[in-house]
Amino acid sequence: MTSIRRRTLTLIISLMLAGITVISLFNLHDSNHEIAEVYDAQLAQNARLLQGVMRMPLASKEHADLYKAFNQALSEAEPRVDGHPYETKIAFQVWSPDNEVLVHTTSAPSFRTPPRTPGFSDVIDLSNRHWRAFLLEDKQNGLRIWVGERDDVRSDLVDRIVRHTVWPNILGSLILAAMIWLAIGWGLKPLVNMAATLRARHPGSLEPLQLMPLPTELEPMQAALNRMLAQIQEVMGRERRFIADAAHEMRTPLAVLRVHAQNLMEVGSEEDRRASLEYLIAGVDRTSRLVNQLLTMARMEPKAGTQPPVPIDLAATVRDSLIQLAPWLLSKDLELVFDVSDDIKWVKADPAVIDIALNNLVTNAANFSPLHGLITVRLTVKENYYELSVEDDGPGINEEERERLFERFYSRGNDQGAGLGLTIVQAIADRLGGQIRLENRSPAGLCATLVICRQ
Numbered sequence: 001m002t003s004i005r006r007r008t009l010t011l012i013i014s015l016m017l018a019g020i021t022v023i024s025l026f027n028l029h030d031s032n033h034e035i036a037e038v039y040d041a042q043l044a045q046n047a048r049l050l051q052g053v054m055r056m057p058l059a060s061k062e063h064a065d066l067y068k069a070f071n072q073a074l075s076e077a078e079p080r081v082d083g084h085p086y087e088t089k090i091a092f093q094v095w096s097p098d099n100e101v102l103v104h105t106t107s108a109p110s111f112r113t114p115p116r117t118p119g120f121s122d123v124i125d126l127s128n129r130h131w132r133a134f135l136l137e138d139k140q141n142g143l144r145i146w147v148g149e150r151d152d153v154r155s156d157l158v159d160r161i162v163r164h165t166v167w168p169n170i171l172g173s174l175i176l177a178a179m180i181w182l183a184i185g186w187g188l189k190p191l192v193n194m195a196a197t198l199r200a201r202h203p204g205s206l207e208p209l210q211l212m213p214l215p216t217e218l219e220p221m222q223a224a225l226n227r228m229l230a231q232i233q234e235v236m237g238r239e240r241r242f243i244a245d246a247a248h249e250m251r252t253p254l255a256v257l258r259v260h261a262q263n264l265m266e267v268g269s270e271e272d273r274r275a276s277l278e279y280l281i282a283g284v285d286r287t288s289r290l291v292n293q294l295l296t297m298a299r300m301e302p303k304a305g306t307q308p309p310v311p312i313d314l315a316a317t318v319r320d321s322l323i324q325l326a327p328w329l330l331s332k333d334l335e336l337v338f339d340v341s342d343d344i345k346w347v348k349a350d351p352a353v354i355d356i357a358l359n360n361l362v363t364n365a366a367n368f369s370p371l372h373g374l375i376t377v378r379l380t381v382k383e384n385y386y387e388l389s390v391e392d393d394g395p396g397i398n399e400e401e402r403e404r405l406f407e408r409f410y411s412r413g414n415d416q417g418a419g420l421g422l423t424i425v426q427a428i429a430d431r432l433g434g435q436i437r438l439e440n441r442s443p444a445g446l447c448a449t450l451v452i453c454r455q
Contacts, residue, residue: 004188004191005181005184005185005188008184009177009180009181009184012180012184013177013180016173016176016177016180017173020169020173024165024166024169027165028158028161028162028165031158031161032158035154035157035158035161036132036154039132039149039153039154040120040132040134043120043132043133043134043147043148043149044120044134044136044147046092046147047092047134047135047136047145047146047147048136050092050094050103050145050147051136051138051143051145054094054102054103054138054141054143054145055138055140055141089107089149089150089152089153090105090107090148090149090150090153091104091105091107091108091109091131091147091148091149092104092105092108092145092146092147092148093105093108093114093145093146094143094144094145094146095114095143095144095146096142096143097142097143099114102143108148109123109125109126109127109129109131109148110125110126110127111123111125111126112126114144114146115133115135115144115146116135116144117135118135118136118137119134119135120132120133120134121133121134121135122151123148129150130150130151130152131148131149131150131151132148132149132150132151132154133146133147133148133149134146134147134148190211190214190215190218191218193211194209194211194218194221194222197209197211206229206232206233206236207229208226208229208230209222209225209226209229257280257283257284260276260279260280260283261280263276263279264276264277264280309348309349309350310348311346311347311348312346312347312348312349312350312351312354313346314344314345314346314347314349314354314379314386314452315340315344315379317351317354317355318338318340318354318358318377318379318388319338319340320355321354321355321358321359322336322338322358322362322377325358325359325362328366329362329366329375332366333371333372334366334369334372334373334374334375335372335373335374335375336375336377337374337375337376337377338376338377338379339376339377339378339379340378340379341379341380341381343381344379344381344386345381345454347386347452347454349432349452353428353431353432354388354428354452356424356428357388357424357425357428357429357450358377358388358390360422360424360425361388361390361425361448361450362375362377362390364390364422364448365390365391365392365394365446365448366392368392368394368395368446369392369393369394370393370394373392373393373394374392374393375390375391375392376389376390376391377389377390377391378391384453384454385434385451385452385453385454386451386452386454387449387450387451387452388449388450388452389447389448389449389450390447390448390449391441391445391446391447392445392446393444393445394444394445394446395444396440396441396444396445396446397438397440397446405422405438422436422438422448425448425450428450429450429451432450432452432453433453434450434451434452434453435451436448436449436450436451437449437451
């Protein structure tokens with residue numbers, strides 16, 4: 001794609017040349033028309049002046065002397081010496097009623113028959129020259145007065161006007177184009193400076209742009225670039241945190257797995273080998289759960305450019321998630337109850353996010369519930385929000401540990417846990433614009449409540 005400067009200049013110069021061309025053509029047409037009008041008026045005026053002279057009250061002999069003096073004076077005209085070159089291109093003739101030429105200029109054209117149509121006309125003489133003529137009939141004296149002008153007089157004048165108009169226009173257009181080029185370059189200087197600044201930056205630099213002074217048109221561009229750089233920094237920060245968390249938490253499980261594997265190679269009895277193998281399998285399961293939780297944490301991080309949530313049926317979403325969990329709870333000899341209000345409406349949220357939060361809350365409840373315990377899931381409506389609660393019959397929590405339960409990798413009373421379940425639920429609550437509450441039940445048990453704003 002061509003540069004903005006070249007595209008803009010091409011468009012402006014094209015429009016300017018098109019405008020100058022149209023104006024020049026209009027001026028040329030208008031000049032031709034005005035020149036024709038002026039010269040036609042002069043022809044008619046000269047004919048009437050000549051008519052006035054021919055009407056002088058003189059005797060016949062005096063008229064003859066007057067005609068003779070006219071012809072002699074006109075024949076002595078020498079344009080190159082004391083006249084004008086155009087004199088030979090302007091002519092007049094006067095005919096008597098008998099078609100006798102009374103007065104004429106030496107440059108007057110010859111006709112086979114004298115013109116008889118009064119007014120203006122375009123004629124061609126015997127020498128094939130074009131004339132613009134005016135014929136005036138003097139009915140009082142029976143005279144026909146013809147005044148003519150060769151077309152090349154008018155053409156020469158038009159050519160001079162064109163030369164004196166077009167060439168200055170062309171020269172002025174070139175000068176104007178150069179000035180426009182410089183003006184566009186000056187106007188685009190801030191954009192060029194921004195491009196140069198971006199090219200000069202280190203490829204790994206994520207510092208925000210601070211270009212000052214900056215035109216109003218480029219401020220949104222700089223703001224957009226700074227937002228993009230901030231988003232890139234945030235994404236890279238999340239990746240670094242994920243890698244650091246994974247490296248930190250995977251170090252111990254892998255070391256334990258290595259110990260169990262070495263013990264498995266060194267034991268001698270079948271009973272010891274089986275015990276080591278069970279420890280090894282349990283360690284692999286715990287590591288798998290840790291990996292899944294870490295991936296879930298990464299999934300919960302907000303991402304730039306994600307689509308806005310769509311309305312979902314909250315009650316149906318919770319019910320579908322519990323249907324998937326029911327077989328696992330039954331295998332642990334736990335009973336599941338779902339209590340939902342009748343006036344639950346649609347809410348804007350990601351169904352996968354609701355499913356993840358519910359899975360973590362129910363899993364925590366199952367891990368701390370006694371055998372044949374009861375897990376109750378309630379979905380109720382409050383004034384401006386919904387409450388999704390999971391109740392169990394476990395030992396509950398200590399008040400001093402309440403805040404620490406939301407810390408990453410903090411696990412209380414569950415050796416198989418990764419310590420990320422409530423952290424994930426907390427992140428989901430923030431994402432939904434709500435909160436997570438932990439409250440002990442009486443006489444025993446815990447109620448974990450996820451508050452979901454009604455959007």
